[in-house]
Amino acid sequence: MLNALPIRDPDPIIRLMQIYQADTRANKIDLGVGVYRDAFGTTPIFRTVKAAEELILATQETKSYVGLGGDPAFHAATRDLVFGSSVDAERIAAVAVPGGSSAIRQLLDLARMASPMGRIWISDPSWPNHAGISEAIGAPIWRYRYYDRETGSVDFDAMMDDLSESSPGDVVILHASCHNPTGADLDLDQWDAVADVLGQTGAMALVDAAYLGFGQGVIADTEGLRTLAERLPQMMVALSGSKIFGMYRERVAMAFAVAETPKIARVAQAGLVSLNRLNFAFPPDHGARVATEILTDAEMRADWEAELGDMRKRIASNRIALVGALEIALGSDRFAYLAEQRGLFSILGFDDALLNRLRETHGVYMVEDGRLNMAGLTDENIPLVAAAFAAEL
Ligand SMILES: Cc1ncc(COP(=O)(O)O)c(C=O)c1O
Numbered sequence: 199m200l201n202a203l204p205i206r207d208p209d210p211i212i213r214l215m216q217i218y219q220a221d222t223r224a225n226k227i228d229l230g231v232g233v234y235r236d237a238f239g240t241t242p243i244f245r246t247v248k249a250a251e252e253l254i255l256a257t258q259e260t261k262s263y264v265g266l267g268g269d270p271a272f273h274a275a276t277r278d279l280v281f282g283s284s285v286d287a288e289r290i291a292a293v294a295v296p297g298g299s300s301a302i303r304q305l306l307d308l309a310r311m312a313s314p315m316g317r318i319w320i321s322d323p324s325w326p327n328h329a330g331i332s333e334a335i336g337a338p339i340w341r342y343r344y345y346d347r348e349t350g351s352v353d354f355d356a357m358m359d360d361l362s363e364s365s366p367g368d369v370v371i372l373h374a375s376c377h378n379p380t381g382a383d384l385d386l387d388q389w390d391a392v393a394d395v396l397g398q399t400g401a402m403a404l405v406d407a408a409y410l411g412f413g414q415g416v417i418a419d420t421e422g423l424r425t426l427a428e429r430l431p432q433m434m435v436a437l438s439g440s441k442i443f444g445m446y447r448e449r450v451a452m453a454f455a456v457a458e459t460p461k462i463a464r465v466a467q468a469g470l471v472s473l474n475r476l477n478f479a480f481p482p483d484h485g486a487r488v489a490t491e492i493l494t495d496a497e498m499r500a501d502w503e504a505e506l507g508d509m510r511k512r513i514a515s516n517r518i519a520l521v522g523a524l525e526i527a528l529g530s531d532r533f534a535y536l537a538e539q540r541g542l543f544s545i546l547g548f549d550d551a552l553l554n555r556l557r558e559t560h561g562v563y564m565v566e567d568g569r570l571n572m573a574g575l576t577d578e579n580i581p582l583v584a585a586a587f588a589a590e591l
Contacts, residue, residue, distance in 0.1 A: 211565055218563050226561035227583060229574040232378070232542065234441060234509055237576055244444045246502040250491035254484075264483045267471045268294020268452075272486040275493040276452045279416070280407065280437055284424035290456050291466035293474050294481040296449035298408050298438020303331050304453045304473050305404055305434045306369065310335055311469055313367035319401070320371050321345075323545070323567065325378045328371050328406070342370070345380045347547055350535025352382050358395055366400030374405050374423050374435075375413035376541020379569040383413060383540055389422035393429040403430065408438040411506035412513065413540040431458040439489050442506065448485025513542060516575040523584035528591065545569050552590060560586035
């Protein structure tokens with residue numbers, strides 16, 4: 199039977215990682231992979247995560263199953279983090295899931311249970327897995343225009359035009375902050391206008407929150423989605439703990455569905471729990487417990503926000519340093535927009551031929567469309583990257 203399997207292309211990012219690992223040049227520079235890196239090029243364990251893990255190691259008495267939907271304390275802590283007081287907790291259905299990708303999958307599956315013919319609207323461009331997951335569940339994908347490559351900012355009029363074509367039963371995927379891959383975010387007035395348009399069309403927002411704290415601050419980065427939660431009768435949020443706690447491999451995440459009434463929320467809750475049961479049964483607990491400790495202990499919470507603040511500052515200062523180095527190397531302000539954008543990623547709009555030359559001749563690794571991970575930059579490699587661009591552009 200297995201000989202009848204269709205051949206699937208390997209994920210381009212994974213393929214690039216393999217080429218990078220096999221590259222023996224000492225001066226190779228990885229700006230492709232989507233993880234935070236510090237000034238030494240490592241993806242560190244947060245000190246708050248270490249502290250919480252030590253506490254759990256000393257006090258945990260069982261590793262028996264948690265509930266199918268995860269630990270209620272994790273629910274409460276993350277619900278508070280994401281929604282604050284923007285919506286009545288009784289209206290929120292929630293389950294813990296293994297990673298933000300899984301949160302998106304479970305929420306899209308839930309939407310399909312309610313609306314089998316609904317379309318999934320995805321920004322152009324977006325994180326490739328949005329389309330990948332939508333395709334895997336057999337949903338029709340519609341793209342809404344999002345990014346203006348001329349200005350490096352959101353093409354908001356075009357976005358609004360496209361979203362005004364959405365309908366009840368459709369899902370519109372939005373990025374809470376630090377849009378991946380463009381780094382171009384909506385401002386609060388624009389979130390308000392998104393609430394207006396979705397309020398009119400009746401489509402359901404699904405906000406992908408993978409980078410809270412990487413944009414302007416943990417709470418500031420929730421303001422947009424809180425606007426939707428406050429103003430719309432229903433919406434969903436996929437919260438990933440991978441980047442925000444640096445617990446990539448622990449698979450820490452929550453799927454939230456805000457329903458019009460507490461009664462509908464209970465039905466949604468049963469739907470989400472049964473999806474968990476069918477797909478993987480019990481969600482992982484270790485990372486969730488660590489996150490709960492951090493979020494509920496005032497001192498640890500403050501320290502975690504300070505850690506995230508340092509990461510945010512490092513990314514912002516890398517953006518400014520890169521723009522400065524490129525201005526000098528290229529004698530143009532073509533890339534000035536990078537300093538205005540937020541989060542790990544921006545796109546430079548490089549085609550495959552240029553990306554190959556940068557990789558083969560200069561050892562500079564970036565992914566499709568010239569997506570560049572700002573945290574891969576260091577004081578040492580910024581001049582090398584600028585020189586490589588100057589040589590190839
Ligand atoms: C935009 C976006 N959403 C969701 C995720 C999900 O991450 P994970 O499944 O590792 O939690 C990522 C990770 O790269 C992402 O960039």
